[in-house]
Amino acid sequence: xxxxxxxxxxxxxxxxxxxxxxxxxxxxxxxxxxxxxxxxxxxxxxxxxxxxxxxxxxxxxxxxxxxxxxxxxxxxxxxxxxxxxxxxxxxxxxxxxxxxxxxxxxxxxxxxxxx
Amino acid sequence: xxxxxxxxxxxxxxxxxxxxxxxxxxxxxxxxxxxxxxxxxxxxxxxxxxxxxxxxxxxxxxxxxxxxxxxxxxxxxxxxxxxxxxxxxxxxxxxxxxxxxxxxxxxxxxxx
Numbered sequence: 001x002x003x004x005x006x007x008x009x010x011x012x013x014x015x016x017x018x019x020x021x022x023x024x025x026x027x028x029x030x031x032x033x034x035x036x037x038x039x040x041x042x043x044x045x046x047x048x049x050x051x052x053x054x055x056x057x058x059x060x061x062x063x064x065x066x067x068x069x070x071x072x073x074x075x076x077x078x079x080x081x082x083x084x085x086x087x088x089x090x091x092x093x094x095x096x097x098x099x100x101x102x103x104x105x106x107x108x109x110x111x112x113x114x115x
Numbered sequence: 116x117x118x119x120x121x122x123x124x125x126x127x128x129x130x131x132x133x134x135x136x137x138x139x140x141x142x143x144x145x146x147x148x149x150x151x152x153x154x155x156x157x158x159x160x161x162x163x164x165x166x167x168x169x170x171x172x173x174x175x176x177x178x179x180x181x182x183x184x185x186x187x188x189x190x191x192x193x194x195x196x197x198x199x200x201x202x203x204x205x206x207x208x209x210x211x212x213x214x215x216x217x218x219x220x221x222x223x224x225x226x227x
Contacts, residue, residue: 004158031213042119042204042217043159050213058214090158104215106158 002026004107006091012113013081021076021110023091030096032074033058033104034066036087043090049074081114088112118142119207121218129226134192136221138205141186145207145216150179150190153202153220162203163190195225 007022023032030051035043045058049068063085065077074093078085091107120139128134136150146167151159165172165179165188172179178191192199205218 033213035217040124040219041117042121042219043206044217045214048213056213059216092158104161106160108156108158 004091004093004105006089006107006110008110009108010111010113012115013078014115015082017081018077018079019081019112020078021089021091021112023074023076023093023107024072025074025091025093025105026072027093027095027105028071029093029105030071031094032068033092033094034064034074034076035090035092036060036085037090037109038087046076046089081112083114086112086114117216117219118145119205119216119218121203121205121221123221124219125222125224127224127226128195130197131194134190134195134199134223134225136190136192136203136205136223138188138190138218139186140188140207140216142207142209142216143186144209146210147208148179148181148188149206149208149215150177151204151206151217153204159204192223195223197225197227199223200225 004025033048034046044060047066049055052071055066067075089110092104094103149164150162152162153159181188202220204220208215
């Protein structure tokens with residue numbers, strides 16, 4: 001049981017390049033989330049999904065797109081990367097059965113550097 | 116507009132003593148509060164939570180206190196152990212929705 005995994009672990013992009021971050025969970029969770037963590041800011045929610053085929057905006061969605069084609073995967077896309085998107089990105093998932101927010105399980109993070 | 120604030124970026128305590136981490140919030144709609152712990156190069160892991168209908172929740176060495184009138188919560192770790200050294204994030208949500216807001220974190224160092 002791997003839990004929540006993220007690919008890649010680290011990436012360097014040039015301004016204007018595109019990329020996709022992959023999050024996968026093997027816990028059959030309905031809800032999935034993408035956060036970014038910046039110094040002095042804590043974690044901020046980018047987008048989330050309450051089920052396969054559905055997505056919604058979080059606190060800081062601009063410059064990102066997401067897709068949830070399969071229940072176990074949640075993709076985060078950057079169409080045209082900007083230096084302001086340099087950050088550590090965390091994916092999380094939780095079960096609807098649990099109810100409380102504490103059952104958000106986080107992946108290990110993806111460190112992205114945009115030059 | 117940071118709705119959840121952790122004003123102490125770091126805290127250092129001696130092993131065996133009490134660690135007190137503080138968190139303030141501004142949104143009166145928040146009704147569920149959580150603490151997450153994060154080690155370097157890992158994702159955050161859930162530690163303890165409290166609902167707004169309570170003012171205290173205890174789990175082993177960890178206790179969270181909530182003061183709704185002051186919009187303040189704190190995490191007490193007693194006794195502190197070197198393995199508790201990590202970054203602690205306070206988080207809050209309203210109506211169990213998915214938009215959870217995090218504080219900036221406090222780095223706790225427990226010295227042997």
